[in-house]
Amino acid sequence: MATDGGTLIHPSGERYVAPGTLVPPRGERYTGAIITDKIADLVLVRPMGRGFYIGFIVTSAFTLLFLVAISYLFATGVGIWGVNQPVAWAFALTNFVWWVGIGHAGTFISAFLLLLRQHWRTSVNRFAEAMTIFAVAMAGLMPILHLGRPWFAYWLVPYPDVMNIWPQWRSPLIWDIFAIATYIIVSILFWYMGLIPDLASLRDRAQSRTKQIAYGLFALGWRGEARQWFRFETAYLLMAGLATPLVISVHTVVSLDFSFGLVPGWHSTIFPPYFVDGALYSGFAMAIVLAVPLRAIFRLRDFITVDHLSKMAILLLVTGEIVFYSYVVEAFNAYYSADAYEIAMIKIRYFGPYAPISWSVILCNVLIPQALWSGKLRRNPLALFCLGMVVLLGMWLERFMIIVASLERDFLPSSWHMFYPTFWDLATLAGSVGAFAFMFLLFLRFLPAISMSELRKEAREKPIRASA
Amino acid sequence: MIHSLLAEFAGPNELLDAVRQARRHYEEVDAYSPYAVDGLAEALGMRRNRVPLITLLGGLIGGGGVYFLEWYSAVIDYPINSGGRPLNSWPVFIPPTFELTILGAALAAFIGMLVLNGLPKLHHPLFNVPQFDLASRNRFFLGIRATDRRFDPTLTRQYLLGLDPLRVVEVPE
Numbered sequence: 001m002a003t004d005g006g007t008l009i010h011p012s013g014e015r016y017v018a019p020g021t022l023v024p025p026r027g028e029r030y031t032g033a034i035i036t037d038k039i040a041d042l043v044l045v046r047p048m049g050r051g052f053y054i055g056f057i058v059t060s061a062f063t064l065l066f067l068v069a070i071s072y073l074f075a076t077g078v079g080i081w082g083v084n085q086p087v088a089w090a091f092a093l094t095n096f097v098w099w100v101g102i103g104h105a106g107t108f109i110s111a112f113l114l115l116l117r118q119h120w121r122t123s124v125n126r127f128a129e130a131m132t133i134f135a136v137a138m139a140g141l142m143p144i145l146h147l148g149r150p151w152f153a154y155w156l157v158p159y160p161d162v163m164n165i166w167p168q169w170r171s172p173l174i175w176d177i178f179a180i181a182t183y184i185i186v187s188i189l190f191w192y193m194g195l196i197p198d199l200a201s202l203r204d205r206a207q208s209r210t211k212q213i214a215y216g217l218f219a220l221g222w223r224g225e226a227r228q229w230f231r232f233e234t235a236y237l238l239m240a241g242l243a244t245p246l247v248i249s250v251h252t253v254v255s256l257d258f259s260f261g262l263v264p265g266w267h268s269t270i271f272p273p274y275f276v277d278g279a280l281y282s283g284f285a286m287a288i289v290l291a292v293p294l295r296a297i298f299r300l301r302d303f304i305t306v307d308h309l310s311k312m313a314i315l316l317l318v319t320g321e322i323v324f325y326s327y328v329v330e331a332f333n334a335y336y337s338a339d340a341y342e343i344a345m346i347k348i349r350y351f352g353p354y355a356p357i358s359w360s361v362i363l364c365n366v367l368i369p370q371a372l373w374s375g376k377l378r379r380n381p382l383a384l385f386c387l388g389m390v391v392l393l394g395m396w397l398e399r400f401m402i403i404v405a406s407l408e409r410d411f412l413p414s415s416w417h418m419f420y421p422t423f424w425d426l427a428t429l430a431g432s433v434g435a436f437a438f439m440f441l442l443f444l445r446f447l448p449a450i451s452m453s454e455l456r457k458e459a460r461e462k463p464i465r466a467s468a
Numbered sequence: 469m470i471h472s473l474l475a476e477f478a479g480p481n482e483l484l485d486a487v488r489q490a491r492r493h494y495e496e497v498d499a500y501s502p503y504a505v506d507g508l509a510e511a512l513g514m515r516r517n518r519v520p521l522i523t524l525l526g527g528l529i530g531g532g533g534v535y536f537l538e539w540y541s542a543v544i545d546y547p548i549n550s551g552g553r554p555l556n557s558w559p560v561f562i563p564p565t566f567e568l569t570i571l572g573a574a575l576a577a578f579i580g581m582l583v584l585n586g587l588p589k590l591h592h593p594l595f596n597v598p599q600f601d602l603a604s605r606n607r608f609f610l611g612i613r614a615t616d617r618r619f620d621p622t623l624t625r626q627y628l629l630g631l632d633p634l635r636v637v638e639v640p641e
Contacts, residue, residue, distance in 0.1 A: 010598070010601065010602065011598045011599075014602060031606060032502055032503070032605065032606040033605055033606035036502070036604075036605045036606065037605075158537060158541060164545075164546070165546060166541035166542070166545065166546045167541075168550065169538045169541070169542055169557075169560060169561055169564065170550055170553065170557060170560045172563075174564070175563040175564055175567070178534075178563065178564040178567040178568065179563070179567050181567075181571075182567040182568065182570055182571040185571060185574070185575075186570060186571065186574045189574055189575070189578045190574070193578055193581070197502075197503075197604065200604045201502075201604040201605060203604075204600075204601040204602070204603070204604045204605065205601070205604075205605070216590065217590065220582065220587045220588035220589075220590070221587055221588050221589040221590045221591070221592060222587065222604075223500060223592060223594060223603070224500045224501055224502060224503075224603050224604055225498055225499070225500055225585075226487075226498070226499040226500070226501065226505070226508040226509045226511075226512055226514075227498075227509055227512065227514050227517075227585070228585045228587075229501065229503075229504040229505070229508070229509065230504070230508075230509035230514055230517055231517045231519050231581050231584050231585055232504065232581060232585070233504050234517055234519040234520060234581070235519045235523070235577045235578065235580065235581035238519065238520060238523050238573070238577045239574055239577055239578070242523075242527075242570050242573050242574050242577070243570075243574075245570070246567075246570045249563070249566060249567065249570075253563055253567075256563075453502065453503045453504075454503070456502055456503045456606075457503035457504065460480070460503075
């Protein structure tokens, strides 16, 4: 293709939008061409800046730490962690529940809001889905790491083996593997399917032969034919309808891992809705934490607007209030059960050795997020970013509180044993965060962060105007 | 050999009008757009598709299959007394059944959509037309295939020009 002062010109005479230019002018509407060029250029021509390199180096260092922690664990055993009896479940399970939860908001945004015809989801669904996949990938690793003999993880899968035994279908731990495996496969399918038309755009727009072939292979030869679109939309809607009950079932099953146990603090019927809501809460927090720098660094403020952030903040507030309600009901249920162990557990939780953690949970998940009632704060990206971080921390601590503080006081006082994390516990957590961020950066580098095809349609129906 | 003739339009409404007109004269009409245009498939005479049926079948196979596996392994192949519960404890067999119903249906929806759409098909005569790059960006195309009964290179081109497109291009085989 010819160029003219940095502007690419298509053989037909059509001029592409030059990267970094301020089009359209302030107040004018975005056309399909401008949307496509702007978003496609983020992966095709935008050079990697210094910030990107620094982020890449830092996150790959943490990914390396994660790999070292896993290798050392596999070579030595779970003794390198602070786990003991009775606290056999600690960081690994806390990380597992936290990461699965973070994934939930992505599916909620992309599937649930699609069914509810919330058109604002168009700008945020792609990166939220990517967030889901990477979070669930981190989550899926954690139970395998904590197995003790992780090389037997495949024993959870039913297959006709030479030992002539089958999994115990009555155990929620078996349900877990079905739920998590289904969740990650369906999330990847849903994400990839939405990507196909965008990959075709990248294929048609790419200059180098390598990129044309790479994107072309994954675009599967998409031509945007009307009959193809018709089947595509049907399948997309069906997938959304399937993903919505799926996402609720996944965290329900995760919560049953705990509530099927007799441990006071776990054995409660409130767990499924409590966990699902907590999952959405942490997920919306992560979506906001990712969206704020994304729109600032890649200059996507016209696509991911303050309105989008504000709507996600409202969802954060609603789920946060339900979490608050769950804390109250949990304490009330313990009192109402008149069971000495349940009552003792709540007392220990808030006044025992882990009291600082429990009160931090209340601070991070209940008290500070009340600031979201302020409409002004909901429209302040920086404040929302900080608040999202606080909620993410609070939700991690909440999972830790539920898992560890409940296990630490066994029924027999002679079994009581405190849990203290070791370096490798912390390295696994920090490493998983780094690996998540690393994969997210790779996603931003190679795939469009916003759905171009959906945004083209959206811009046609409801004009998106340039603000700067 | 000609594969088809393409007429290029600037917007979805122009394409919809053109498709409706062209369908009165030609049968093998295709339309290409950068996003799903509502009503375009209907204008091409496509009222329903088989993706929902395939999805339903996929869900039934997934759910039914795993329930059968649970029943067979717990009742026939490896019966063990687990706290006096019936061997076929159907309530606790539901969670895996539910998950695999979703998985089967989602896989069927995805694969069914691809197969019915004739994908993957990495090469197609349309990709030989440089202009077609813009079909995934901002241009809308109407195509009339050369296999149509009433197709004639000259007359069809004139017909397409009469629909007031931006331009008409030939797609070589």
